[in-house]
Amino acid sequence: MKSPIQIPDLKLVIALFLLFLFACARVPDADLIFVNGKIVTVDQDFSVARAVAVSGDTIIAVGSDRMIRKYAGNETRIIDLEGKTVIPGIIESHLHPESAALSELDEVIPDVHTIRELLAWIKEQTMLKDKGVWIIHPKFFSTRLSEYRQPTLAELDSVAPYNPVFLNGSFGGMINSMAMTLSGITVKLIHPGIIKDNETGKPTGFIRSSAFSLLKLPPRKTLSDQDEQEALRKMLERYNRYGITSLFSANGSFASMRMYNDMSGKKMLTARIYQNILLNVEGKITKEKVIERLRTYDRITGSGDKWVRVGSLKIYLDGGILTGTAYLQEPWGEKAGEIFGIEDPEYRGVVNYSREELLAIVSAANEFNWSFTAHATGGGSVDLLLDVFSEVNQSKSINDRRFSIIHGNFFSEEAIKKMSELGVYANLQPAWFYKDADAMQYILGKERIKTFHPNRSMIDAGVMINGGSDHMVKWDADASINPYNPFLAIYSMVTRTTERGTVIEPSEAITREEALKAYTINNAFASFEESLKGSIEPGKLADMAVLTDDILTCPADRIRDIESVMTIVGGKIIYSTP
Numbered sequence: 001m002k003s004p005i006q007i008p009d010l011k012l013v014i015a016l017f018l019l020f021l022f023a024c025a026r027v028p029d030a031d032l033i034f035v036n037g038k039i040v041t042v043d044q045d046f047s048v049a050r051a052v053a054v055s056g057d058t059i060i061a062v063g064s065d066r067m068i069r070k071y072a073g074n075e076t077r078i079i080d081l082e083g084k085t086v087i088p089g090i091i092e093s094h095l096h097p098e099s100a101a102l103s104e105l106d107e108v109i110p111d112v113h114t115i116r117e118l119l120a121w122i123k124e125q126t127m128l129k130d131k132g133v134w135i136i137h138p139k140f141f142s143t144r145l146s147e148y149r150q151p152t153l154a155e156l157d158s159v160a161p162y163n164p165v166f167l168n169g170s171f172g173g174m175i176n177s178m179a180m181t182l183s184g185i186t187v188k189l190i191h192p193g194i195i196k197d198n199e200t201g202k203p204t205g206f207i208r209s210s211a212f213s214l215l216k217l218p219p220r221k222t223l224s225d226q227d228e229q230e231a232l233r234k235m236l237e238r239y240n241r242y243g244i245t246s247l248f249s250a251n252g253s254f255a256s257m258r259m260y261n262d263m264s265g266k267k268m269l270t271a272r273i274y275q276n277i278l279l280n281v282e283g284k285i286t287k288e289k290v291i292e293r294l295r296t297y298d299r300i301t302g303s304g305d306k307w308v309r310v311g312s313l314k315i316y317l318d319g320g321i322l323t324g325t326a327y328l329q330e331p332w333g334e335k336a337g338e339i340f341g342i343e344d345p346e347y348r349g350v351v352n353y354s355r356e357e358l359l360a361i362v363s364a365a366n367e368f369n370w371s372f373t374a375h376a377t378g379g380g381s382v383d384l385l386l387d388v389f390s391e392v393n394q395s396k397s398i399n400d401r402r403f404s405i406i407h408g409n410f411f412s413e414e415a416i417k418k419m420s421e422l423g424v425y426a427n428l429q430p431a432w433f434y435k436d437a438d439a440m441q442y443i444l445g446k447e448r449i450k451t452f453h454p455n456r457s458m459i460d461a462g463v464m465i466n467g468g469s470d471h472m473v474k475w476d477a478d479a480s481i482n483p484y485n486p487f488l489a490i491y492s493m494v495t496r497t498t499e500r501g502t503v504i505e506p507s508e509a510i511t512r513e514e515a516l517k518a519y520t521i522n523n524a525f526a527s528f529e530e531s532l533k534g535s536i537e538p539g540k541l542a543d544m545a546v547l548t549d550d551i552l553t554c555p556a557d558r559i560r561d562i563e564s565v566m567t568i569v570g571g572k573i574i575y576s577t578p
């Protein structure tokens with residue numbers, strides 16, 4: 001009888017086994033390898049490596065040059081970083097790319113810093129345009145002028161007697177006499193949004209957003225879907241230049257989602273999108289109405305793929321700090337009265353929902369498993385929101401839903417404590433600190449400014465902070481409104497320095513590492529994608545940026561000048577300097 005295993009068979013088995021071991025030991029070939037760099041991984045230990053290997057759209061290894069070079073095959077592209085710093089791709093927590101993309105298609109929006117520059121621009125426009133044609137500044141904030149004031153009606157009329165002028169500041173604005181004439185705004189018209197002079201009873205030219213609809217503005221130019229997508233593609237390219245590889249589209253709808261999905265299908269996206277959905281319920285808000293609306297949505301937070309995902313459900317709770325319409329903890333005060341034409345000494349700002357309505361919205365959102373967020377720009381609305389969050393939390397925990405407060409700006413000690421307890425994130429705009437902390441200090445005083453962007457206090461209390469710009473219009477990264485250069489933002493968070501060079505409340509400065517986290521891993525957490533991106537680790541998406549300077553060690557003043565020399569999204573180099 002033959003034995004079941006004969007000697008030649010045994011040799012074959014051993015040979016196959018050795019071959020199998022060899023195959024296991026051999027690392028897979030990478031498509032792309034970066035060596036000789038400073039890889040700031042932003043992992044749990046904030047470790048720094050020398051090299052990284054990428055296969056397809058994924059990071060497969062991070063380590064020493066020697067170790068990573070083992071992943072090189074015949075087809076592998078090897079890039080020598082020559083000592084340059086690499087960070088995880090920047091994730092931006094607050095952008096308006098859809099409006100920004102179109103904002104300078106026809107005309108450049110001026111970057112004015114004084115009343116004189118503003119009036120000179122308006123005058124120039126009157127010479128370029130026919131009489132009666134509107135001159136519009138789409139995002140104008142008087143508190144960003146060195147004078148901290150609106151131009152007067154007389155000043156506007158002196159440079160534009162025959163053209164209607166509208167300086168749109170989102171929550172308030174300024175118009176001239178021609179704009180009033182063309183829009184039928186007369187002394188007799190009584191409207192809460194039309195501000196009138198106490199003595200003469202005549203409109204001052206300052207209007208609140210509730211009166212914007214009275215203006216007979218020219219119809220908005222409509223673009224074909226193709227042109228709109230092309231403009232958006234170019235806007236994303238501008239963002240890529242600053243290392244941005246993912247972004248939160250701050251307010252939109254399922255229609256914007258469809259557009260991004262369409263672009264994704266056409267391989268037009270060079271940044272990943274987390275699309276917030278603006279809740280749209282008309283009239284008096286009740287929970288039934290909100291539920292009815294949420295039932296019509298077939299997706300919730302997180303639905304989608306690694307390119308386009310549904311973000312948080314969003315509402316606008318109050319106005320803005322630059323127009324005196326943010327809802328504060330205390331009355332705005334005397335200085336604000338002069339600047340914004342506020343007469344009521346008890347005026348604290350504008351709030352769009354009653355507590356009852358807010359409770360209806362937030363509890364419905366929580367029941368439907370949405371992550372919820374609200375634009376809240378003053379300490380009063382932060383408190384109101386947290387009060388409602390606390391109540392909702394009683395019936396169903398919000399702790400793992402990653403609710404957030406957009407802007408916030410002013411956070412009291414109690415608010416910070418509550419945010420930490422409830423797991424509520426702070427979606428902050430450091431560029432606002434850079435642009436507006438001086439004006440806020442001037443208007444609200446040295447005491448109240450202490451609670452403005454208290455980043456150190458928040459991190460120490462365990463509150464997650466998310467960095468974003470609220471970029472709305474203009475294309476230049478530093479001159480845009482608001483500046484979307486993340487390195488300018490990081491500079492400001494680290495140095496507490498403003499555009500005017502003032503250092504405000506330096507005890508609230510955070511470290512470079514913490515600021516970088518606010519623009520990477522923290523934002524990955526905010527979108528429930530921390531296992532997918534936000535750090536340079538094996539298994540994560542290969543989204544990275546190679547920088548012009550070492551963000552961890554360069555002189556602090558140089559952080560703001562950093563740009564990306566190479567931006568990689570999903571293993572593809574989508575931007576590089578020549």
Ligand SMILES: [Zn+2]
Nearest residue numbers: 094096250470
């Ligand atoms: Zn915004």
